Amino acid sequence: MLKFFSFSILFSALLVSCTTNSISYSKSKKIPVFTDEQLMDKVQQDALKYFWDFAEPHSMLGRERYHEDNIYPQNDKNIITTGGSGFGLMTILAGVDRNFIPRKEAVKRLTTMADFLAKADRHHGAWSHWINGETGKTVPFGKKDNGGDLVETAFLVQGILTVREYFKNGSPDEKILAKKMDDLWKGVEWNWYTKGGEKVLYWHWSPNYGWEMNFPLRGYDETLITYILAASSPTFPIDAETYYNGFTRNGQYLTAHKKYNLPLYVKHNGSEEYGGPLFWAQYSYLGLDPTGLSDKNISNYFDLNRNHVLIDYQYCVENPKKFKGYGPNYWGLSAGYTRNEDGSTGYTAHSPINDNGVINPTAALSSFPYTPKESMDFLRFIYTQKPQFIGSAGPYDATSINYGNWFTPRYLAIDQGTISPMIENYRTGLLWKLFMNAPEIKNGLKKLDFKSTKYK
Template structure:
């Protein structure tokens, strides 16, 4: 949600002239994929491509995920060493997929992950939380906005989800792997989640700054991408919140429920600022890299999987209906979420795309990261973009923003927060690998029970 609200504040940083980036055929290192490639081969390919963002293009000192990687080498000033906290969390999950699938050697991953955890242990922290952006060379906070220069609890949650999965994956390994798991455990236990209730209010707040204190004043209230923040806060063995904070804060005392439908599909909750069709699709991805929504319920929601599936299907059906008449939209080319976008002058900006804010730009991560919910529709998109739109593919997979409508416009650029959900969510569809790691963590089991979540799949009753 902050990516929508703050897009105006950061637009001067994110907009860079890019009128020469409309074809990118000379930049792309990928050739057209043969149409007879199997579904399994395609999923392997896009997962391996997305891994390159975090393995080949990581910030060289911290080894964390850079906020952005631009193949055209056009960057905002002093940007190449800015790492993103949340995107790095998705990168941790991506690297785990790489290890599990044999894309990267396990021992090399352990060495790199150890470097990352060591960096995070010495980087600036604000009551245990990390900032949205960090200088990868110095570990110092890089302001995301004037007053957003302290702890970012939501970005910290995305990072922590990855840290816990790293811990769970390596905790029974060799000595080096156990040492890595121990570092992860220490980082997790140092986050003061309950501090972010602003003195005990029954709601979590997104930001706290040593300089500006609570002036950002952004309570985390559903529904958007922030559910995982409450799950982790409730699960903390050191600085937990109680169940009342979840139900009074996140669910707005239950008033976030909705009886609306779109295309005959129940929405279940009120999507903040997007109640007609639902919000950008990252709301169905970010919290669910580790949190398995399959038959997951709490006191208000009967099935989180259905909630997410319907949001994605509504987005899909909107693109197929295509009320604005954009060229290219259809069953093979769909998906609206936050990411790079096309400005009126043809340059590159940033926007949070969803049906009520549709500008003819399709963001590949939207459909690709929705595989668990819409496997056929997501596979149709994956096959189409790789076999018929090679100009939309770069060295790290599909570029962040594409548009058939604007003469196959794209930009040879990637954002960590978008590229980082592709491999994990596809893997969760294929094997449930990351879901199993996260959901079986002892603290998560206790935290979910505290909040009255239930799922027979993990024996949480």
């Protein structure tokens, strides 16, 4: 179990948990001044706790949510989320690589996860959005959403592949773990989700309702990684035409629109003026390295994502709705918990066109590779100036200075799980290197005419 001390006004937790660099103090006051490295260590350790200490105890995978206020929907404590668990796998790898958790303990736990996923319900190889962590049975996400969820499966498989790559040349136990992860990846029937050979992937399939949800994956949004993995599959692949016809709409998703003099490059679904919520620049890119990455339509995916984040940042600095607190140190709009008009907690996809004065810390913290200075300013501000926004697993999911320093003492796996991997990609490129050097991914990217200046 990870051990953390509570965060006090003197930031004693940071003093205890930071493992690199010595602590200095300001000359005017005896208040510790933390280095950037110490702050990144701290938030990565905190985010890891969600998937290490608060994991579902049978499967050891990530719970859909964790509420410090102990308010749970009925029977919710054993619901695991597939996508968030994929992000959790990558969070654990970062923890192993930074010696936050013992390697042998991580291998043991990851093996338990792999064994659980091998026995859990699958729908033509895809897992459902929610799974009962005790039984492995599908838990409906909605009435007709009681089968395979290809996008959540892709987020999970992104993590599965990085685990395989990390341990494949290790000890005997590590090689066994890598083989189990390899078998899980190869079992996903990506091409089934073209609904009989249509040149587009579909999000859902149900054993009871078939294709009735009828949600084709068309960009631009968070689902790019689904096409990358489907094209890369050695067992059930899609062809390049499915990607270009499906996700890129045969190039029709391109745009010449600019905001704050920054090109968007693509039409973000539902938010073509500003770009969508910031998780669209994160979920597909925990493993997929956008640096120097291009295809037939996009000359540099890093520029696309950086501009997306900078537009969000500039919007928050401009603050057209005059929300208290918004500015260079407090910004970032993404999906997550929110504050309803009556003061209760809800959920929404925050963006410049859906801004209600609530900041989800995952937005700025998971943008470190694109905006290191702006993200560090946010990290330093929230940990040193707003300790009430920090809980046992790091920054709470939703915060608002505008509403009297309101916050919800709750976490979501899908939000907490992107923080450490994206910070690690900024610091060392660990997850990017693992994913991009996987042989199947190299072949899949080549099939889709992607080119990378970093990975040959």
